[in-house]
Amino acid sequence: xxxxxxxxxxxxxxxxxxxxxxxxxxxxxxxxxxxxxxxxxxxxxxxxxxxxxxxxxxxxxxxxxxxxxxxxxxxxxxxxxxxxxxxxxxxxxxxxxxxxxxxxxxxxxxxxxxxxxxxxxxxxxxxxxxxxxxxxxxxxxxxxxxxxxxxxxxxxxxxxxxxxxxxxxxxxxxxxxxxxxxxxxxxxxxxxxxxxxxxxxxxxxxxxxxxxxxxxxxxxxxxxxxxxxxxxxxxxxxxxxxxxxxxxxxxxxxxxxxxxxxxxxxxxxxxxxxxxxxxxxxxxxxxxxxxxxxxxxxxxxxxxxxxxxxxxxxxxxxxxxxxxxxxxxxxxxxx
Amino acid sequence: xxxxxxxxxxxxxxxxxxxxxxxxxxxxxxxxxxxxxxxxxxxxxxxxxxxxxxxxxxxxxxxxxxxxxxxxxxxxxxxxxxxxxxxxxxxxxxxxxxxxxxxxxxxxxxxxxxxxxxxxxxxxxxxxxxxxxxxxxxxxxxxxxxxxxxxxxxxxxxxxxxxxxxxxxxxxxxxxxxxxxxxxxxxxxxxxxxxxxxxxxxxxxxxxxxxxxxxxxxxxxxxxxxxxxxxxxxxxxxxxxxxxxxxxxxxxxxxxxxxxxxxxxxxxxxx
Numbered sequence: 001x002x003x004x005x006x007x008x009x010x011x012x013x014x015x016x017x018x019x020x021x022x023x024x025x026x027x028x029x030x031x032x033x034x035x036x037x038x039x040x041x042x043x044x045x046x047x048x049x050x051x052x053x054x055x056x057x058x059x060x061x062x063x064x065x066x067x068x069x070x071x072x073x074x075x076x077x078x079x080x081x082x083x084x085x086x087x088x089x090x091x092x093x094x095x096x097x098x099x100x101x102x103x104x105x106x107x108x109x110x111x112x113x114x115x116x117x118x119x120x121x122x123x124x125x126x127x128x129x130x131x132x133x134x135x136x137x138x139x140x141x142x143x144x145x146x147x148x149x150x151x152x153x154x155x156x157x158x159x160x161x162x163x164x165x166x167x168x169x170x171x172x173x174x175x176x177x178x179x180x181x182x183x184x185x186x187x188x189x190x191x192x193x194x195x196x197x198x199x200x201x202x203x204x205x206x207x208x209x210x211x212x213x214x215x216x217x218x219x220x221x222x223x224x225x226x227x228x229x230x231x232x233x234x235x236x237x238x239x240x241x242x243x244x245x246x247x248x249x250x251x252x253x254x255x256x257x258x259x260x261x262x263x264x265x266x267x268x269x270x271x272x273x274x275x276x277x278x279x280x281x282x283x284x285x286x287x288x289x290x291x292x293x294x295x296x297x298x299x300x301x302x303x304x305x306x307x308x309x310x311x312x313x314x315x316x317x318x319x320x321x322x323x324x325x326x327x328x329x330x331x332x333x334x335x
Numbered sequence: 336x337x338x339x340x341x342x343x344x345x346x347x348x349x350x351x352x353x354x355x356x357x358x359x360x361x362x363x364x365x366x367x368x369x370x371x372x373x374x375x376x377x378x379x380x381x382x383x384x385x386x387x388x389x390x391x392x393x394x395x396x397x398x399x400x401x402x403x404x405x406x407x408x409x410x411x412x413x414x415x416x417x418x419x420x421x422x423x424x425x426x427x428x429x430x431x432x433x434x435x436x437x438x439x440x441x442x443x444x445x446x447x448x449x450x451x452x453x454x455x456x457x458x459x460x461x462x463x464x465x466x467x468x469x470x471x472x473x474x475x476x477x478x479x480x481x482x483x484x485x486x487x488x489x490x491x492x493x494x495x496x497x498x499x500x501x502x503x504x505x506x507x508x509x510x511x512x513x514x515x516x517x518x519x520x521x522x523x524x525x526x527x528x529x530x531x532x533x534x535x536x537x538x539x540x541x542x543x544x545x546x547x548x549x550x551x552x553x554x555x556x557x558x559x560x561x562x563x564x565x566x567x568x569x570x571x572x573x574x575x576x577x578x579x580x581x582x583x584x585x586x587x588x589x590x591x592x593x594x595x596x597x598x599x600x601x602x603x604x605x606x
Contacts, residue, residue: 098504
C-alpha cells in the first residue's frame with residue numbers, strides 16, 4: 001500500500017466577498033464574490049517538494065494561507081497527516097497547525113523589529129516546552145547554525161541583518177517547533193540573485209536532512225524547476241496541471257502551462273526563441289470567471305466544447321491536466 | 336540603544352532639570368509662595384526678588400518654582416490616565432476588530448464631536464472647579480486621541496508577517512498583543528503623549544486663568560499669569576516669567592518627543 005500523503009487538499013473552495021456599498025445592498029444588488037480557489041485538489045507526499053506556480057492573482061498565495069489555516073476555508077477538506085484540519089476540534093487543530101510553518105516573502109516584515117533574534121527563536125521553544133528550559137539557549141545556537149548563521153546573531157536586532165540573513169532567521173524560527181511541512185510563499189523573490197541560490201539550497205538541504213516536506217509557492221518557473229520534484233500549475237483559482245516537474249516542463253499537457261513555459265525569457269539571444277505565441281492580454285477577472293474552462297478566453301486551441309467544464313485527464317507518469325485535449329497537447333510535444 | 340539622538344539627550348536633560356526644580360526647588364527657597372507682603376508689592380526684579388513681586392508682594396520667583404510642582408503634576412495626571420485608557424481601547428478595538436471596534440470607534444466619534452477645550456470646560460463646570468475635576472475631565476475626553484493613534488497603528492502591524500508567524504507558531508492572543516504588537520505600536524502614542532502634555536499644561540494654565548483649574552492661592556503658572564494680567568503694563572514680570580516657564584517646559588517636552596520618535600524608530604538600531 002502506498003504511503004499516506006502528508007498533505008492532501010480535496011476540492012478546496014475559497015471566495016472573498018467583494019465590497020459593495022451599503023446602498024447597493026439595500027437596493028438588492030447581488031453580492032459579488034472573488035473566486036480565489038475553486039475545487040483545488042492535490043496531494044503532497046512526505047519529504048516531497050511541491051511547487052505551486054502561476055501568474056500573480058491566480059490564487060497560489062491564498063491556497064498557501066488556506067493550508068496553513070491563516071484563512072478560513074469555505075468548502076473542501078485539508079487532510080494533514082491523516083486528519084482533516086478543517087474538521088478537528090480547536091485544540092487538535094492548533095497542535096496540527098504547529099507542524100506546518102511558513103517562510104515569508106518579505107524578510108523585512110517577517111521579523112519583529114523590536115525583538116532580538118535569539119528571543120524570537122527562543123519564544124516558541126519556551127512556550128511549547130520543545131527543549132528543557134536550561135537548553136533553550138543551546139537550541140537557539142544550534143538552529144542558527146543549522147541555517148548558516150553564527151550563533152552570535154542571537155544578540156542582534158533584525159535591522160542589523162541583511163535580507164538573506166533575515167530570511168535564514170525566519171527559517172530557523174519556523175524550524176524551532178519541529179514542523180513537518182514548510183510553506184514557502186515566494187520565499188526567495190525578495191532576495192538578491194546572489195543570495196537567492198543560497199537560500200534555495202538551504203531549503204533543499206533542510207528538506208533532505210530533516211525529512212521536511214516543502215510547499216513552495218512561486219511565479220518563477222526556473223526556481224520551481226530547480227527545487228521542486230512535483231509541480232501544480234494554478235490559473236484563476238483552479239489547478240490546471242499537476243505532475244512531476246521534469247515531465248510537466250518537458251511536455252506540458254495544458255495549453256496554459258505551455259504558454260507559461262514559452263514566456264520564460266531566454267538570456268542567450270543565439271538560442272532559438274520558442275515558436276509559441278506568448279499569452280495575450282490579462283487573465284479574466286476572478287469575479288466573473290469564464291464558464292467552462294477558465295482558460296478558454298486566452299487559449300490558442302480553444303474550441304466549442306471548451307465551454308463545458310474540462311475533465312481532469314489522467315496522463316501517464318502520475319500526471320493530470322484539466323483540459324479536453326490534454327493527451328493531444330502532450331503527445332504533440334513529442335515531435 | 337547605542338546612539339541617542341541629540342534631541343532626546345537635550346529633552347531628557349531639560350526634563351530632568353524640571354523634575355529636580357520641582358522636587359528640591361521649594362526646599363531650597365526660604366520664602367513662602369503664599370505669604371503676602373504689601374510693603375513690597377510690584378517690585379521689579381532685583382537680587383532679593385529675582386523675578387520681582389506681584390501686587391500682593393509675593394515673590395514671583397518663589398511662586399514660579401513652587402508652580403513647577405503643580406504644572407508637572409498637571410502634565411502627568413492629565414496624560415497618564417488618557418494614555419492608559421486610550422491605548423488599551425485602541426489595542427482591543429484594532430486587534431479584535433468587528434463589533435468591539437465598531438462600538439469603541441463610535442464612542443470615539445461621540446467624544447471628538449465636541450471640541451476638546453469646550454468639552455473639558457463643560458465637564459469641569461458641571462463637576463466644579465479644581466484640579467482633580469480637571470484631571471477627570473481630561474481623562475474622559477483625552478483618551479480618544481490615543482485610542483485612534485493606537486488603533487490605526489495596529490491595523491497596519493497586525494497584518495505584518497511577524498504577527499502571522501506568531502500565530503502559526505501557536506502563540507495566544509495575549510502573547511501576540513503584548514510581545515509582538517504593543518512594542519511596535521506604543522511608540523506613536525508615546526511621542527504623541529509628549530505633545531499632549533504640552534497641550535495639557537496650556538489647558539491647565541487656561542483653566543487656572545478662567546478660575547476653573549487650580550484655585551488661588553495655589554501657585555500655578557496659569558494662575559500667576561492671570562494675577563499679573565491687570566498689571567501687565569506696570570509690572571510685566573508677573574506674567575512674563577511664568578509665561579517663559581511654560582514655554583521652556585513646552586520646548587523641553589517637544590524635544591523629548593522628537594528625540595523619542597527618532598530613538599524608537601527601529602532602523603536606528605543599525606550600528
